[in-house]
Amino acid sequence: MIICDCDTHDDDDDQAKPSRAKRHTVDPVPWAIIYYGMMTGECCITHCVAPGRFADQFALIEPDATDPERPTRETSTYLRRREVCMRVLKRAGGVCEYCGERGFEPHDSRTYLETHHVVPLCEGVPDQDSNVAALCPDGHRRAHHGQERSVIRAQLQAQFGR
Numbered sequence: 189m190i191i192c193d194c195d196t197h198d199d200d201d202d203q204a205k206p207s208r209a210k211r212h213t214v215d216p217v218p219w220a221i222i223y224y225g226m227m228t229g230e231c232c233i234t235h236c237v238a239p240g241r242f243a244d245q246f247a248l249i250e251p252d253a254t255d256p257e258r259p260t261r262e263t264s265t266y267l268r269r270r271e272v273c274m275r276v277l278k279r280a281g282g283v284c285e286y287c288g289e290r291g292f293e294p295h296d297s298r299t300y301l302e303t304h305h306v307v308p309l310c311e312g313v314p315d316q317d318s319n320v321a322a323l324c325p326d327g328h329r330r331a332h333h334g335q336e337r338s339v340i341r342a343q344l345q346a347q348f349g350r
């Protein structure tokens with residue numbers, strides 16, 4: 189990503205001049221693709237998150253429109269949530285934050301874990317890193333549907349200080 193510090197275009201000038209950059213600088217912050225639609229080719233990039241060593245259920249495949257954890261795409265809420273998830277995946281480093289198992293490698297050799305809201309957003313908690321855990325697929329299903337789901341929730345809340 190290159191950011192140029194340019195003169196703004198002069199509206200009074202009939203002759204359109206190419207804009208000229210006085211200064212070029214390289215943005216030191218890494219940029220990463222945080223959304224890629226397999227069917228549409230639509231993608232979104234942002235900065236301040238780790239480039240793709242890790243993937244979750246939303247990064248890997250076309251998001252499932254029926255997934256209750258998936259906000260409507262193309263909103264700032266969605267993009268902010270993607271940033272949170274990418275930071276959480278980086279924090280986990282490819283290891284399930286509940287059971288300590290390493291995530292598997294999908295076809296593109298990233299490490300796959302699923303991002304999970306420890307306290308559901310419908311309970312009115314802020315959408316932030318401390319409320320998101322990176323879990324192995326089995327742990328994620330158990331966090332939602334297992335008999336031990338309240339134990340998992342309590343453990344994750346204690347772990348992240350919520």
Ligand SMILES: [Zn+2]
Nearest residue numbers: 284287324327
């Ligand atoms: Zn696990």
Ligand SMILES: [Zn+2]
Nearest residue numbers: 257303304305
């Ligand atoms: Zn979940």
